[in-house]
Amino acid sequence: MTSATAHSNGESEPWPALGGVERQALRELLVHGPKSRAEIARQLGMSRASLTRVTRTLVDHGFVAEGAAELRGATGRPSELLHVRPDARSFLGIKLTGEDLFAVVTDLTAKPLASHEEPLRSKAVDDVVAQIGEVYDRLKPSHPDITAAGICLAGDIVDADGRQVVVESLFLGWYQVELAELVRGRLGIPVATENDVRSLTAAEHWFGVGAGFGSMALLTVGAGIGLGLVVDGKVLTGAHGKSARVDHQLVDPNGPPCGGHRGCVSSYLTNWSIVASLRTPGLDYEAVVDLARNGDYAAMAAFGDAGRALGVLVATVANTMDPEKIVITGEGIAVTELARAAMEAAIETHRHPTGAPITLDIQPFEFGEWARGGAVLAIRSCLQF
Numbered sequence: 001m002t003s004a005t006a007h008s009n010g011e012s013e014p015w016p017a018l019g020g021v022e023r024q025a026l027r028e029l030l031v032h033g034p035k036s037r038a039e040i041a042r043q044l045g046m047s048r049a050s051l052t053r054v055t056r057t058l059v060d061h062g063f064v065a066e067g068a069a070e071l072r073g074a075t076g077r078p079s080e081l082l083h084v085r086p087d088a089r090s091f092l093g094i095k096l097t098g099e100d101l102f103a104v105v106t107d108l109t110a111k112p113l114a115s116h117e118e119p120l121r122s123k124a125v126d127d128v129v130a131q132i133g134e135v136y137d138r139l140k141p142s143h144p145d146i147t148a149a150g151i152c153l154a155g156d157i158v159d160a161d162g163r164q165v166v167v168e169s170l171f172l173g174w175y176q177v178e179l180a181e182l183v184r185g186r187l188g189i190p191v192a193t194e195n196d197v198r199s200l201t202a203a204e205h206w207f208g209v210g211a212g213f214g215s216m217a218l219l220t221v222g223a224g225i226g227l228g229l230v231v232d233g234k235v236l237t238g239a240h241g242k243s244a245r246v247d248h249q250l251v252d253p254n255g256p257p258c259g260g261h262r263g264c265v266s267s268y269l270t271n272w273s274i275v276a277s278l279r280t281p282g283l284d285y286e287a288v289v290d291l292a293r294n295g296d297y298a299a300m301a302a303f304g305d306a307g308r309a310l311g312v313l314v315a316t317v318a319n320t321m322d323p324e325k326i327v328i329t330g331e332g333i334a335v336t337e338l339a340r341a342a343m344e345a346a347i348e349t350h351r352h353p354t355g356a357p358i359t360l361d362i363q364p365f366e367f368g369e370w371a372r373g374g375a376v377l378a379i380r381s382c383l384q385f
C-alpha cells in the first residue's frame with residue numbers, strides 16, 4: 001500500500017505538479033463519480049497500462065482510492081472502482097459583494113465544511129485583502145490543509161499575460177486591481193479570481209445540476225441579472241471577459257427606466273426594479289414577495305412583468321446556443337414561482353418556431369452558493385481548467 005495522505009502531518013502541502021492526463025483523470029472522477037479503470041481509460045483514450053501509471057500517481061498523492069468491487073457488464077466480472085478521496089485537500093472560497101464577505105471551506109468534491117460571513121470594513125483594496133487574510137487565519141486552524149483559494153465577485157476579470165486582473169467591479173469601485181496576486185502574497189497559497197456568475201456556472205457544471213453536460217446556461221436573478229454559458233464543456237469568458245451580458249437586453253422600448261435606458265431586462269427583473277414598480281415608500285423585496293403571495297394586485301403585476309422579461313431571456317438563450325439545460329437560480333428565484341405562467345408564455349412567444357424543447361431547471365438558492373463557486377474556482381485552478 002503506497003497511499004500517502006496529503007495532510008498526514010496536519011500541514012498544508014502544495015498542490016503537486018500533475019501531468020495533463022493525471023489532471024484529466026482526476027477531473028473525470030470528480031465530475032462523474034466513481035469509475036472503473038477500464039472506463040477511465042476508454043474516456044481518455046489511453047491504454048490500460050498507461051492508465052495504471054496515472055492512477056498510481058493519483059493514489060500516491062492521496063487524491064484517489066480504490067473502492068469496493070461491483071459487478072459490471074454482461075460477463076458480471078467484478079471491477080474495482082476508483083473514487084476521489086474528498087478529504088484529500090480543502091479549498092477556500094470567497095464571494096465579495098459591495099457590502100459583505102462570504103467565505104466557505106470545502107473538500108475536494110466541493111462539499112462545504114465550514115462557512116463564515118462578515119461585513120466588509122471598507123472597500124479599499126488593501127483593507128479587503130487584509131480582511132480576507134484575517135478570515136483565512138480564522139478558518140485555517142480547523143482546516144490546515146487548505147491548498148488554494150478562489151475569490152469571485154461581480155465584475156470583469158481577465159487573464160493578462162498570466163496575471164488575473166479585476167478590470168472593473170462597479171459594486172466595489174475597483175479598476176485594474178490584481179486581487180489574486182495581492183491575496184496570494186497575504187495567504188501564501190495559490191489564489192484565483194473570477195467573475196461570480198461564471199464561477200457559479202462552473203460549480204454547477206462540475207458538481208451541480210449540470211455535471212458533465214457539454215452545454216448549459218445558468219441564469220441568475222436577484223440584485224443583478226447574470227448569465228453563464230458552458231459551450232463544448234468550457235465556461236465561456238469572451239474576448240474581453242464580458243461574455244453573456246444580457247442584463248440590459250430590450251424587452252419593451254416603452255417600459256420603465258433602468259437608469260440607462262427604458263424597458264430592458266434589468267428594468268423589470270431585478271429585485272430593485274420589482275420593488276420600484278410598486279412606487280410605495282418603505283417596501284423591500286421580501287415585503288413585495290409577501291404581498292404577491294397574498295394576492296396583492298400591484299405586486300402580482302410587478303412579478304408578472306418580471307416573469308415576462310425572464311421568459312424573453314430564456315428564449316433568447318435557447319435560440320442562441322441550444323443548450324442541454326438552462327438553470328435558473330439566484331436570490332430573486334421567487335419570480336419563477338410567482339410568475340411561472342407569464343414566464344412560460346413569453347418563452348413560447350420568443351422561442352424559435354423550430355427550436356428544440358427547452359429543459360429548465362429551477363434551483364433554490366442560498367447566498368453561500370456564491371462562495372462555494374469560489375472554492376470550485378480554486379479546485380479548477382489546481383487542475384488547470
Ligand SMILES: [Zn+2]
Nearest residue numbers: 248258261264
Ligand atoms: Zn438597461
